Amino acid sequence: MSDTGTSGDGGTSEGSFDDLGLRPELLTALSALGYEEPTPIQREAIPPLVAGRDLLGQAATGTGKTAAFALPVLQRLDADRRTSAPSALVLVPTRELAVQVSEALHRYGRELAARVLPVYGGAPIVRQLRSLESGVDVVVATPGRALDLVGRGALKLGEVATVVLDEADEMLDMGFAEDLEAILEETPEKRQTVLFSATMPRRLDSLARRHLNDPVRISLGRERTEPGEAPRVRQTAYVVPRAAKPAALGRILDVEAPTAAIVFCRTREEVDTLTETLNGRGYRAEALHGGMSQEQRDRVMGRLRAGTADLLVATDVAARGLDIDQLTHVVNYDVPSAPEAYVHRIGRVGRAGREGVAITLAEPREHRQLKTIERVAGAPITVEKVPTVADLRARRLELTRAALRETLLEEDLDRFRVVVETLTDEFDVFEVALAAVKLAHEAGGATDDDEEIPQVGFRPDRPDRPDRTDRAGRPTNRPADGRGAGRGGRSSGGPVARLFVGAGRDAGIRPGDLVGAITGETELGGRDIGSIEIHQRFALVEVPESAADDVVRALRATMIKGRKATVRRDRP
Numbered sequence: 001m002s003d004t005g006t007s008g009d010g011g012t013s014e015g016s017f018d019d020l021g022l023r024p025e026l027l028t029a030l031s032a033l034g035y036e037e038p039t040p041i042q043r044e045a046i047p048p049l050v051a052g053r054d055l056l057g058q059a060a061t062g063t064g065k066t067a068a069f070a071l072p073v074l075q076r077l078d079a080d081r082r083t084s085a086p087s088a089l090v091l092v093p094t095r096e097l098a099v100q101v102s103e104a105l106h107r108y109g110r111e112l113a114a115r116v117l118p119v120y121g122g123a124p125i126v127r128q129l130r131s132l133e134s135g136v137d138v139v140v141a142t143p144g145r146a147l148d149l150v151g152r153g154a155l156k157l158g159e160v161a162t163v164v165l166d167e168a169d170e171m172l173d174m175g176f177a178e179d180l181e182a183i184l185e186e187t188p189e190k191r192q193t194v195l196f197s198a199t200m201p202r203r204l205d206s207l208a209r210r211h212l213n214d215p216v217r218i219s220l221g222r223e224r225t226e227p228g229e230a231p232r233v234r235q236t237a238y239v240v241p242r243a244a245k246p247a248a249l250g251r252i253l254d255v256e257a258p259t260a261a262i263v264f265c266r267t268r269e270e271v272d273t274l275t276e277t278l279n280g281r282g283y284r285a286e287a288l289h290g291g292m293s294q295e296q297r298d299r300v301m302g303r304l305r306a307g308t309a310d311l312l313v314a315t316d317v318a319a320r321g322l323d324i325d326q327l328t329h330v331v332n333y334d335v336p337s338a339p340e341a342y343v344h345r346i347g348r349v350g351r352a353g354r355e356g357v358a359i360t361l362a363e364p365r366e367h368r369q370l371k372t373i374e375r376v377a378g379a380p381i382t383v384e385k386v387p388t389v390a391d392l393r394a395r396r397l398e399l400t401r402a403a404l405r406e407t408l409l410e411e412d413l414d415r416f417r418v419v420v421e422t423l424t425d426e427f428d429v430f431e432v433a434l435a436a437v438k439l440a441h442e443a444g445g446a447t448d449d450d451e452e453i454p455q456v457g458f459r460p461d462r463p464d465r466p467d468r469t470d471r472a473g474r475p476t477n478r479p480a481d482g483r484g485a486g487r488g489g490r491s492s493g494g495p496v497a498r499l500f501v502g503a504g505r506d507a508g509i510r511p512g513d514l515v516g517a518i519t520g521e522t523e524l525g526g527r528d529i530g531s532i533e534i535h536q537r538f539a540l541v542e543v544p545e546s547a548a549d550d551v552v553r554a555l556r557a558t559m560i561k562g563r564k565a566t567v568r569r570d571r572p
Contacts, residue, residue: 025111039064054215084135093170095120122294143179261329285311332360337520339376367458497548502566521554
């Protein structure tokens, strides 16, 4: 695989879209949309893609990669195309991303009258079948629905000239590896293949070697700041006991005052519970998870974009592919179980030159996890103390002062003059101002009944039982032999249940993978898990009887080593 592309850190923009060899219709559309300069990845990727080269691009979310592949796809459309079969296929991991990429292609290709169709599960398939029959130029699809349409004979890929795999690492994590292989087999051998990914795990590199022909390789991260400048994404962690997390999150949100924020949780149940708690505390929060219908998800996103909600509490799977312009903060309610998940999450803020904030609530035992994430993310995560009551009161007073200053600068105040003049006959004008500030402060929801949140730090590493992590950086907290503490060795004691997992050595499953999946999706810690046996085609794992059903439900809803597995109680 040749490495003829360039690598960089984002650099500064140079030149314009006129220098990239794009057709006049695309330049007109870009000008109408207000785009003046290409981003670094657009500058690096567009020329070789226009020339027909395959491309392997590693790029963080928010670097402009959608336009980097969308513009060349549109560039290669025939001016007098007559066929109804698509000439380009873009595969994405989620329905939300399919819609966003489709909308971008529509905007860029307006002057070309490009026919773009998003196809994904959860939407009426009859409408998609009808659109395919009438003819499209570009199909943007999730792998499952694309394969379904191929099987029905509705999506014909024999004339596809370009295939784009966007957020390919996410598609592999969601278990679409076999679907991708099957779809690519249906496309012509002499096609242009483009692969973009935020991370480049080994299995993704293997897929690229099989399906890309002598690709240009480009690796561009987020734009780095010059020495002495503040980073575009401020990354902060707070050490918080689990019981204090809801109160700490509310305190941090009060101090940060985000325009819009996503709070990431591990499970659906946690999303629902936290959303209810935040709404009870006066926030405008909406839940988003895989248990909701597409209609419910659309309503939630509509409220967030309209400004009637300012907090989105979501699971990773539900939030994949979301692009929210006004987003200023990303909050990890728990430390992500894999560093790659952290990279994807914080990629949603600090985009297009805007500043963003990434906040992580870490428990005292999660120091190692945070250090691993910091190393993979390539940026420091500052550990700060949870704001105190005094910090919160100072912040609220600052917000009141800012609101009053804005009113003084912009509002017509003459109609209130008679009130002030009347009161100053009896009181000093300074006292009148103090009373007005007090009323404004209290009207903003400020109260003085807040309780202090315990200030804690990370627990020191124990030399007799060091924390262990698997390759994804997830803590296993297991003995060196990886077999678990045995039936009597768990700290919790009590009865145990043995669970059957329908994946074993043949699927590359290791003890650390099961521990990581269980601790990442449930409330259990590594020391709660008993013995683990890995067989050729299945695995057995012991967990506390009281948590067994929760573990079964959680593992059935998640991926283990990139695949779904049968999970049930082991039959005696």
